[in-house]
Amino acid sequence: MKAFRNCSSTLSYVVLVMSLFMPKTLSAYPNGVASRTLKTSLSGCGSCHGSSASSSVIVTITGPDTVIAGQAYTYTINVAGGSGTTGGINIATSRGQLDSISTFLKRASGELVHKQKVAVPSTYQFLYTAPASSGSDTIFATAKGAGFNSWNWMPNKNLVVLLLTSVAEAKPFPTGYSLLQNFPNPFNPITRIQYFISQSKPVELKIYDINGHEIAKLVNEVQQPGDYTVEWDANNVASGMYFYRLTVGNYTETKKMILTR
Ligand code: HEC
CATH class of the missing domain: 2.60.40.4060 (Reeler domain)
Known part of the structure; x- marks a missing residue:
């Protein structure tokens, strides 16, 4: 019993010495x-x-x-x-x-x-x-x-x-282009995506799932300057997070949206 007590007081002594030195080094x-x-x-x-x-x-x-x-x-x-x-x-x-x-x-x-x-x-x-x-x-x-x-x-x-595999380097939109947040969001099962372009350019609007797989292509054509609204009907896809990516010429922008059933 005595030996035990000695042992523990030696231990507290060591801890005390350590704590005295600790602030300097640590x-x-x-x-x-x-x-x-x-x-x-x-x-x-x-x-x-x-x-x-x-x-x-x-x-x-x-x-x-x-x-x-x-x-x-x-x-x-x-x-x-x-x-x-x-x-x-x-x-x-x-x-x-x-x-x-x-x-x-x-x-x-x-x-x-x-x-x-x-x-x-x-x-x-x-x-x-x-x-x-x-x-x-x-x-x-x-x-x-x-x-x-x-x-x-x-x-x-x-x-x-x-990983958005199909898309090269993403450059943010310059002024004169914009991609708005879809509405409604969260949605079930229809949502609208609105964007604006100021020059005639090839335009692509695609939907990706959370693994970066393309699941829908909503727009793929040369468009004239103006405001566009595209509807997406997610009737046959599962609940979860999705991405919509707009590419206009060399520029591309991605936003996320949530489908809740
Ligand atoms: C090994 C011991 C040790 C660990 C682990 C440690 N600290 Fe400290 N820390 C000290 C000591 C000793 C002081 C006092 C230093 C002084 O006064 O010069 C201190 C002082 C500080 C201070 C400045 C004093 C104050 O009260 O604002 C901050 C901030 C701090 N520590 C943050 C952290 C954070 C955050 C962590 C964990 C990520 C951490 N420390 C982990 C020993 C430690």
Whole structure:
């Protein structure tokens, strides 16, 4: 019994010595800590910033759920809650590439981390570039809210990565062309797609399913300048997300729509 007690006090001594040295070598500030996301670690920002996640810290992400292979998108993570004034973050993906937009984020080991303390509530903006092949991807994050012992996971953001095989490089529409959001959306089973072209050009309007397979060709002809409205009757296709892609000459634009039965 005595030996046991000695052993545990030796252990606490070691832990004490370790914790005295830790801040110098492992401090998250000013460099941030990578490899602490749900993907790479089970302990998150814990062990240093409180041993378990704190439900008072709320980490949320906004940005598209469906992305096209190889294209870049902007995402925003918000962190709220905790007591105190500053926090930080670690963001990673399974496959896609991350780049900072917010100046207080930087890349480390392919992940993004804060490079300075950030006031809470915090807004982190970054660029996500989808992988070159289709499938799925996930964005992971762990963030510290205000207060040294308050951190939490962000619910994983699951993405669908589409490959639009039949289309070469997508250039955004110049002014003088536009593709509007379909209406109604979500729809069942008929929706209308409206677009405008300012020059006579070959026009194609196609529908793709979530795997990037073409399932309908609604327009395929040279059209005169003007406003066009095309109806799509999705009577014999399954519920789910679909894409409509308008190509006018060298330009192409894609939007998504949802069929709910
Ligand atoms: C290995 C221990 C350790 C881990 C893991 C760790 N930190 Fe820290 N962190 C520290 C220490 C120690 C300090 C205090 C540094 C100082 O005061 O110089 C600190 C300070 C900070 C600060 C600045 C102080 C504040 O309260 O705002 C931020 C922000 C921060 N950490 C974010 C994170 C985030 C986000 C994670 C997880 C991705 C993380 N840390 C993981 C040890 C750690």
